[in-house]
Amino acid sequence: MLYCGMRKNTISNELFTRAQELIPGGVNSPVRAFKAVGGSPLFIAMANGANIYDVDGNKYIDYVLSWGPMILGHAHPIVVEAIKRAVEHGTSFGAPTPLEVELATLVLKLYPSMDKVRFVNSGTEATMSAIRAARAFTKKDKIIKFEGCYHGHADGLLSKAGSGATTLSIPTSPGVPQSFAAATITLPFNDVDVIETVITQQHKEIACVILEPVIGNIGCVLPKDGFLERLRELTAKYDVVLIFDEVMTGFRVALGGAQELYGITPDMTCLGKVIGGGLPVGAYGGKREIMSLIAPEGPVYQAGTLSGNPIAMTAGIETIKILLQEGVYDRLEQTAQALQEGLIDASRKAGASTRFYRAGTMFCQYFCDREVFDYSTALSCDTERFGRFFRLMLDEGVYLAPSQFEAGFISLAHTERDIEDTVKAAYKSIKSL
Numbered sequence: 001m002l003y004c005g006m007r008k009n010t011i012s013n014e015l016f017t018r019a020q021e022l023i024p025g026g027v028n029s030p031v032r033a034f035k036a037v038g039g040s041p042l043f044i045a046m047a048n049g050a051n052i053y054d055v056d057g058n059k060y061i062d063y064v065l066s067w068g069p070m071i072l073g074h075a076h077p078i079v080v081e082a083i084k085r086a087v088e089h090g091t092s093f094g095a096p097t098p099l100e101v102e103l104a105t106l107v108l109k110l111y112p113s114m115d116k117v118r119f120v121n122s123g124t125e126a127t128m129s130a131i132r133a134a135r136a137f138t139k140k141d142k143i144i145k146f147e148g149c150y151h152g153h154a155d156g157l158l159s160k161a162g163s164g165a166t167t168l169s170i171p172t173s174p175g176v177p178q179s180f181a182a183a184t185i186t187l188p189f190n191d192v193d194v195i196e197t198v199i200t201q202q203h204k205e206i207a208c209v210i211l212e213p214v215i216g217n218i219g220c221v222l223p224k225d226g227f228l229e230r231l232r233e234l235t236a237k238y239d240v241v242l243i244f245d246e247v248m249t250g251f252r253v254a255l256g257g258a259q260e261l262y263g264i265t266p267d268m269t270c271l272g273k274v275i276g277g278g279l280p281v282g283a284y285g286g287k288r289e290i291m292s293l294i295a296p297e298g299p300v301y302q303a304g305t306l307s308g309n310p311i312a313m314t315a316g317i318e319t320i321k322i323l324l325q326e327g328v329y330d331r332l333e334q335t336a337q338a339l340q341e342g343l344i345d346a347s348r349k350a351g352a353s354t355r356f357y358r359a360g361t362m363f364c365q366y367f368c369d370r371e372v373f374d375y376s377t378a379l380s381c382d383t384e385r386f387g388r389f390f391r392l393m394l395d396e397g398v399y400l401a402p403s404q405f406e407a408g409f410i411s412l413a414h415t416e417r418d419i420e421d422t423v424k425a426a427y428k429s430i431k432s433l
Helices: 010-022 077-087 098-110 123-138 178-182 192-202 227-237 257-262 310-323 328-350 375-379 383-395 416-432
Strands: 044-048 051-054 059-062 116-120 142-146 184-187 206-211 241-245 268-272 282-286 355-359 362-366
Touching: 059 416, 077 310, 098 116, 098 282, 098 310, 116 123, 123 142, 123 206, 123 241, 123 268, 123 282, 142 192, 178 184, 184 192, 192 206, 192 227, 206 227, 227 241, 241 257, 257 268, 310 328, 328 355, 328 362, 328 416, 383 416
Parallel strands: 142 184, 142 206, 206 241, 241 268
Antiparallel strands: 044 051, 051 059, 116 282, 268 282, 355 362
């Protein structure tokens, strides 16, 4: 029987039943299926500001925000109007546009570690392309990634990945040849000793290290003091390309991403989410000597018909322009801090053991009584308890990420009232557990 909760979800349930006959699992991205929390997914009809509305007419305060890009809130009027104007001039040309140059200028100014940037259509495409460039630059084949870091669904990266791929086998998906995964060395996040040993011993074979500097695909896991710094020292010493996957953290943990927040300069950066303003987009960039290898400037091939399309570029430009306005990040920080303090207090008053972590406007509340600092400690959390909490919060009109292993997000549109209502709902829900 499908879970309906206290709210009426009749139309959503009917749509999910139909969708399962037409689409694998009834969804076009696995975590949407609610398997991690039980029940059937909500089908969304519209969104505005900090709220989403399902097809049954239920309203929710949204902390998923399309998995991060809606940092301004849904359907921001300035972004929407700009998109409308852009659509009137055509949706895709398969040719260069002035908008690509404008967005590239904004991105490179805010991420000075990148001398050049190439726009693509997704985070998966960005990370895959960045690794290809790093291999060409170093003339080495192996890569290092970290347990729980999700860098998209390219074959060589589905090894102890986070997000919907949180399993223990290597490779983590059927259809990925063992030989592909064999070129990927997967290490525990935040373990300086292990990374030092591996790079020191195998640096002649290792092309790059790729990581989410704040892991957003097993919740919100922060780097320990000194971890990123030592990683930068080792990769520089042994000529290993350091790639920051900031598809999620870019513009989210700070205007200049995790590299600004932690003061680390990577060799390459992958971006996405926010720079598309809610439309499909990705980007990768880095040092001039690496990016000069990308075709047509160099021999490393990567192409895409819709890359740099005018609609996504327009949405990204308008989103970043608003983020550049004075006081925006102060407001975001105040809202995020209020939510953090409120949820921690709600758990304490309700007598629950939880751990709350936040970087900028990314956050996660784990149901556990120990610190979470890597993949294994995240997996030790009580997912069944989170699932019940998630469903209770839905009944209270709060839409969280439908998995203990996904980050939540805050937007400029969230109000003091939204935070107060969320904290009240959390206290009531946790008490009910």
